[in-house]
Amino acid sequence: MSEPRLLQNFSGARAIVVTDRAGSVDVLTTALGRLNVTTDPADIVESVAAIDAATLRHERDIIFIDGDISDGAALPLSTIGGLPPAPVIGLLGVSAPSRLKALMRAGASAFLRKPIHGTAVYPALFVGVNEYRRQQYLEALLLDQDRRRRGRRDVVKAIIRTMSEYNIDDDEAYDLLRRRCMKTRQTMEDFCKDLVRSTDGQGHGEFAPRRRIAD
Amino acid sequence: MSRLNLQVGYLFSTTGSYELVARSMLNGALLAAEEINTSDLGVSLVPTILNPGGDLGQYSVHAGTLLARGIRHVVGCYTSSSRKEVIPLFEKHDALLWYPSHYEGFESSDNVVYTGAAPNQHVLPLVDYLLAHHGHRAFCVGSNYIWAWENNRILRESVLARGGSVLAERYFAVGDTEFGRVIDAIIEARPAFVFLTLIGTSAYQFLRDFRKACKARNIDQAREIPVASCTLSEPELEAIGCDAVEGHISSSVYFCSIESPENRRFLEAYGALFPDGPPASADAEASYNAVWLLARGAAAAQTDDPIAVKRAITGQQLDAPQGKVWIDPQTFHAYLTPRIGRSNCDARFDLISAARAPVQPDPYLVRTSSRFEAGTFPSLRLVS
Numbered sequence A: 001m002s003e004p005r006l007l008q009n010f011s012g013a014r015a016i017v018v019t020d021r022a023g024s025v026d027v028l029t030t031a032l033g034r035l036n037v038t039t040d041p042a043d044i045v046e047s048v049a050a051i052d053a054a055t056l057r058h059e060r061d062i063i064f065i066d067g068d069i070s071d072g073a074a075l076p077l078s079t080i081g082g083l084p085p086a087p088v089i090g091l092l093g094v095s096a097p098s099r100l101k102a103l104m105r106a107g108a109s110a111f112l113r114k115p116i117h118g119t120a121v122y123p124a125l126f127v128g129v130n131e132y133r134r135q136q137y138l139e140a141l142l143l144d145q146d147r148r149r150r151g152r153r154d155v156v157k158a159i160i161r162t163m164s165e166y167n168i169d170d171d172e173a174y175d176l177l178r179r180r181c182m183k184t185r186q187t188m189e190d191f192c193k194d195l196v197r198s199t200d201g202q203g204h205g206e207f208a209p210r211r212r213i214a215d
Numbered sequence B: 001m002s003r004l005n006l007q008v009g010y011l012f013s014t015t016g017s018y019e020l021v022a023r024s025m026l027n028g029a030l031l032a033a034e035e036i037n038t039s040d041l042g043v044s045l046v047p048t049i050l051n052p053g054g055d056l057g058q059y060s061v062h063a064g065t066l067l068a069r070g071i072r073h074v075v076g077c078y079t080s081s082s083r084k085e086v087i088p089l090f091e092k093h094d095a096l097l098w099y100p101s102h103y104e105g106f107e108s109s110d111n112v113v114y115t116g117a118a119p120n121q122h123v124l125p126l127v128d129y130l131l132a133h134h135g136h137r138a139f140c141v142g143s144n145y146i147w148a149w150e151n152n153r154i155l156r157e158s159v160l161a162r163g164g165s166v167l168a169e170r171y172f173a174v175g176d177t178e179f180g181r182v183i184d185a186i187i188e189a190r191p192a193f194v195f196l197t198l199i200g201t202s203a204y205q206f207l208r209d210f211r212k213a214c215k216a217r218n219i220d221q222a223r224e225i226p227v228a229s230c231t232l233s234e235p236e237l238e239a240i241g242c243d244a245v246e247g248h249i250s251s252s253v254y255f256c257s258i259e260s261p262e263n264r265r266f267l268e269a270y271g272a273l274f275p276d277g278p279p280a281s282a283d284a285e286a287s288y289n290a291v292w293l294l295a296r297g298a299a300a301a302q303t304d305d306p307i308a309v310k311r312a313i314t315g316q317q318l319d320a321p322q323g324k325v326w327i328d329p330q331t332f333h334a335y336l337t338p339r340i341g342r343s344n345c346d347a348r349f350d351l352i353s354a355a356r357a358p359v360q361p362d363p364y365l366v367r368t369s370s371r372f373e374a375g376t377f378p379s380l381r382l383v384s
Helices: A022-034 A097-105 A118-166 A170-183 A188-197 A207-214 B019-037 B056-068 B080-092 B119-133 B146-161 B180-189 B200-216 B234-240 B261-273 B282-301 B306-313
Strands: A014-018 A061-066 A088-092 A108-113 B004-011 B043-050 B073-076 B096-099 B112-114 B137-143 B165-172 B193-197 B227-229 B249-252 B317-320 B323-327 B339-343 B349-354
Touching: A014 A022, A022 A118, A061 A118, A088 A097, A088 A118, A097 A108, A108 A118, A118 A170, A118 A188, A170 A188, B004 B019, B004 B056, B004 B282, B019 B043, B019 B200, B019 B234, B019 B261, B019 B282, B043 B056, B043 B282, B056 B073, B056 B080, B073 B282, B080 B096, B080 B112, B080 B146, B096 B282, B096 B306, B112 B282, B119 B146, B119 B227, B119 B249, B119 B339, B137 B146, B137 B180, B137 B200, B146 B165, B146 B193, B165 B180, B180 B200, B193 B200, B200 B227, B200 B234, B249 B349, B261 B282, B282 B306, B282 B317, B282 B323
Parallel strands: A014 A061, A061 A088, A088 A108, B004 B043, B004 B073, B073 B096, B096 B112, B137 B165, B137 B193, B193 B227, B227 B249
Antiparallel strands: B249 B339, B317 B323, B339 B349
């Protein structure tokens, strides 16, 4: 899993703006237009509830949420990182803690101060989208680490079984298993899981010649 | 019908490390005012000229002075750092800065009209030319500010995407003239080309010293390690001196050597008004175009109100010395014609290539650059 490259060109993206003052976002939509980010009138909505989260695509959509609206609705967030389905940029009017907290809870990864200044839009997009992508990467990394942590039990079992079957020490057993999982292009955890769940653990080609060597 | 009197500020550093270019810019702006005032356009320009002397801190002082006098249109600034210094003042006073110089892009202020080249009109054409004709190993030398940083980023991304390499990026303070060590490093590294983003006196000294060092080692610098730049213009070629003037590659939307009736007329008028020079340059032409666009906009709007003038200029098309020039209503940058030139012994540029038509400005490179920054990881190849 490699770290995401920084996104610097937002051409082709779609902006969805959540605000109850559609007339006040002209500067934002003009600045987005210069970056070739489209904002259809239908994408300027008064409530988060008006957004169909199922159709959102994180690589295309960017959501701007006006922090001054009192909106009980919320976007679904991922369980581990609390990430929204697409990057969220908060539009800040009142900077009171309650409003900041609401935008943080909505998953905002960058902010634009109101009244919006056209030249601030590109930096907000750059930070907001790339921070979202970084958090997505960290979330995926965390999920993977968690899955592998749970698989450690099978790794321990597989090492013990291999030590016993081939009369080798734990380092040799680990090395044997590691080489085998690399050859089959599996993670150590997945390979060991398959191994301990097989009836005799002998169905993996390389073990037979290795046993002869051990003998 | 009475003529509209239009107060305009000219803010050019006619002294300091980049005075040569700035003096030619002022000349271009003065020539336009002279022509407008004797034309039947119905506008009389009244310029107030201030000189920040190349001192960054003086730009906001002088811009503030002009705006405090009620002047709502200022033509000026050369470096990006000076432009960024004064923009907040123009926003505060709802005034317009007419910025007549090529720059690195990634800006689109509502209070600025940009008549110089955007990066897709001079930086990218140069990168394409260098990679196609000179190779993929670059050595970057620049003045330590945003112009050089951003140009080098654009070059680096293009070079890496095509499997090439940037051997080094070296930066010097504006006005620095000590280049012995970096020249040794370049000769040692033997790049396919040097990408030069030094400005003013630094650039002239570098080119002189580099040519001399190569000559001492029997290296034909212009052919073997050419220097390419997006800034080098005719007044600067004269300043470099005849020993080192020939063979440098420059990317620009204007060269004095463009063959057209409009350019001949421009050069004749420029030469007659300023016989002592410095000669015209791309930035002089951009200044000339800026003043003409301002006057045309004010004439069409019948007011000097910046919003009305801005609205009115989007309908204007100039028969400029470089060819047709008009303003993109979305970004308020200009449609311009990219060209590549190579300097000759007469301190002019021979045209190598030119776009067929004016190119739409793309200040954020949304149509012309990769979605992602260049990867810093090495390209892998299959070894077995």
